Amino acid sequence: MKNLPCGTYTYGMFSRVFANPDPCTGCQNCMAVCSQSHFRKAVPMQAAIRVELDPFSGRHTIVTCRQCEDAPCAASCPADAISVQEPPGVWVIDELRCIRCGACVAACPFGAMIWREPEGQPFKCDMCGGDPKCVRACHFGALQCVILAEDGITGIPPEDLDAMLGRGEPE
């Protein structure tokens, strides 16, 4: 997948942050920006995106939420607290319904669900309402915001993206 050209792709009605580790320089700005915008402080290890550094091989691993169609986090939740929010088509946690059992964190096969301490609650990527801050913060094109649609991978003109995400005309 790493050779996909830049652009927008479709596959279902979900959107997600798509990570290509090849151009990633390991600056971790994406993590800092995510934690800052969600928690109003610098706590990158609680960010919904994680760059695991290997400074000796130079090959970094980027962990992002895949917004799975059959999301194990949602399926494992005994309180039905994780549901799809549309648009932008992402799984979000309803903090009022969440019973803080941590089942979703254990269920995620990609390690993309975060358990926050000392708050004692789960956290996941909410796509910042459709305009992910991490994507904006990456100056190297390692991150893209993509739409996953049912008809496979097809490009969507950028000008159509706002309408699909329900953002309307820019002011």
Next chain:
Amino acid sequence: MTGKRGGYTGEILRVDLTRGAFSIDSTWDYLPDWIGGRGIAAVVAWREIHRGMGAFDPEAPLILMTGPLTGTMAPFSGRTTLCGLAPQGYPREWYTRSSFGGHFGPELKYSGYDGLIITGRSKIPVMLVIDNGKYRLEDASRLWGHGIIETQKTIRNSYGSRWRVFAIGPAGENLVRIAVAATETESASGQGGFGAVMGSKRLKAITVRGMKPVNIADPVRFETVCSWIGEEAHASHGWPHTPRLDPELVHRYGQRFQACTQGCPIRCYDARFYTRVPSKLCPGRILSGQIDCIAGLFPGVCGTFYDWNLGFEAGFEIAQLTNDEGINHWELLVGIIPWLRFLKQDGVTDRFDGCMIEPDNIRFWETLVLGISRRTGEMGNALAEGTLRAVDRLGFGKERAELLFPAWGYAGHWDGHGDRINRIFFPFWLVSALQWAMDTRDPISSGHGYVQNIMGWCREHSPVHGLDWDVIRSIGARVYGSPESVDPLGGYSGKAFPAYWHGHRSVAKDSLPVDDQVFPRIFSTRTSDHYARAGDIDGPMFEYEMFRAATGSEWTAAEYEFNLERILQLERMLLVRNFDRSRVDDETVISYFEQPETRINPYIGEPVGMNGDRFRKVMDEYYRLRGWNCRDGRPLPETRVKFGLENV
């Protein structure tokens, strides 16, 4: 600092290695007067480094400080500053600083500490382990003798890849005065010989991991300001054109961009990572690692002093060997190798401890690096003291060394002399000379701001994206108060103020800390008047606005500048009190700069050397701006009162 507090974790960990004891200083006790890294370190040094104390004395503190922006989303901010008595300091082991990048400093903050103050000497090699606010010393005997990279890999293998390690190699253990302490493959606290200070304390490594937050006082403003500044960023060096990878090196060796510090969002001229370089010393082995800045000289480059031909693969391997052993790249590449070549050329000696001096031969480099780091042989042991002390010890090569070492810095480093590596001509290197005169180490560490900005933005060096001199002059007048400060025909006029202004801007870069190559931002291709600007902030104010939003400081811009200068004043007072620093020391740089320059100012048409008498008048001007006595270069009593430094 009234109101909301942010930017700091609030605690500084003190470690007494003699007793194995820990204590905590409250960071807030140093605030709001002293800013982060270099600021808090200066106060600790003033109080705890006594006259007569040597760099290797157990009680000499080694001060490792982050700043209020370290670990936050502030672009270019992931750095850490190491301060203390420098074994490399010449002619005296005086107080200095050396900052480093990587991801260690941010992790230290996430583990709950703004910094470390390390004193004492352990009986056995130890490692300081800090795990999310908990700390302990561990026996590091099994790591002693291992290289810096090897040590990090060993620790990460047993602790986990989330841990960040700051370590020394054999050079530091053997008290080599040009030993570095480093993290990752190329992020070193390179100048000063602080690796040897860690070695003298028998502190092999510091390893940290943390999950704690760093609070931000005004998050909304902070996020806005940081986004503006990150998006405004041009290339590294603040230059107008963007660097590119070399397609051949990408193909053959997996060249790629790699951030040399957490939080750096741009393509850098200096930092390149290579994922697959075949080893020359161990055929079949594949090497990987980073090459930053000066390490680009290892293969040899066109020029006067560095035109050996080691080749890329061998040069890369020796760079990694030197990183692992923990030797200062600058001293080796710009000092020792050219000096040995001169010795051979002059017929003084053609051997380094029995090995032919052959800079085109990787075996010679290997013998040299290991000879210095392990202190084997007469010359290896002498050069382990640094080139200048080696000259004193060996009794030869002094004249040649003076060509390569303008006082406490390295020839050719944005000084217009020595080699022709940096593109700078008269009169701009006068400001470098002035920065040099007032410093304790090579000043072009946090002091690139003036020379690099002007030379990178003039059309002589950036024909496509650069600016006309009229534009540079008008912006120069705005920043420095005089167009002559940036005029290629400005001569000695207007040179004291840029050295003065960038002097305390250098303190900001080591204290907040932020990247030296980027700040202060002055010129831009993105504004109609070419004065750097982001949102509602002028370029030179970028650091201040990030600092203010992160910490909640209510200082005005003028108060911020005043407090930066206050740090510099305290450092000068320390140098005067403990090391008798005086104008005589400051003037030692003059004879070097009196030689003709190596590049010609096209508007003058012939090489220029410094006029010592005229430069002394510029020095007078600088001393007056700082409030120092023109006769002896010491801060005047009224200056101490003005800055509230009578009873620190």
